[in-house]
Amino acid sequence: MASLNKQIVLITSAVVATITLAFAVERYFSIGPERPLGHSAAGHVVGWIGMLLIALAFTYPLRKRLPPRAPWSKSWFNVHQACGVAGPALIFVHSGVHLHALVPVLALIAMVLVVLSGLVGLVIHYALAQSLSAQRRELTQRGLTNIEIEQALHALVADVALYGHWRWVHGPLSALFITLTILHVTGALYFGGG
């Protein structure tokens, strides 16, 4: 349990540090409070890159759902986690703390909820993986390699009921986030031009 608490503290610290750094970068590159980075061409590029990384994070759930259904892939899960943190971090650089229009504000809130629910999922995932240590021992006794054991345990965690319930928080929030992001981008192109 001590290890799990350590993970929670580590994740929380990383989240706070990432958001603080993103806002500091945005402030540094903004020309005064009335010329925020997000309203400049460079700010738009940062937003597009952030969105591309977030789109890459969606490769993992799409691979699981769309045919041919791929088996649980730890590599894509790692890509999902990395892009799910790096993309939103860039979006924070893009947005700064200049919150005015309601649609992008709602998209930003949805993004924060998706990332937070993702981090909660990671903690649940980690906790379940720990509780499956007994099965790990059994698999070891059956002579499986470390990599095979890791793959098998990840698959088992995915099947646990608690994880299934959590996915009904993370998934719908992600769908809402995509919708609001599409609205924000469409609105920005509609009013601001290409």
Added chain:
Amino acid sequence: MNCVPSFLTATVILGVVACIAWASTWMPETLWAPGDLSRHHSDLQSCDACHEPFHGPAAARCIVCHSTERLRESAAPTTADSHARTIANGMGCLHCHTEHHGALATITLGPANPHGEFIFRATRTSACNNCHVIQDGRQTLLDTDTVQRIRSASRAHRPGQIANCLRCHARGGRRQE
């Protein structure tokens, strides 16, 4: 996939999109604008007064109000000339102007207003050329009532002191705080 959560998700998303679409018809600035309009444009009623769909703010819409003739009638000669030169050089309005940076923000790009935007409220003017003639990067003062009032004012209101106005008028009012 479980059908009930999928149905709920789709319903919530459709509801959010419908609310945004409905609210966009009567409060578009709240939903979409990156900042409040400046005091110069705060009376505009709809986004398409300036914005052309998928092309952004369009000069063709600016000149509905800011026609060359009207500029020549209402603005100082140097301002009308500089606008004519800019247009002749093929530069659009956005080359020099911006918007949505707040009611007190300046909408002309370039050197920052050395007095701060509070000067307009304090002097009841609306543009730099109400007091200054700016040509070829040099400025001279006009002999207007406002300029005379500031020149004859007490020390705190002398030229060069006005940028520090908020030291005494902390809340932006005319009374000293």
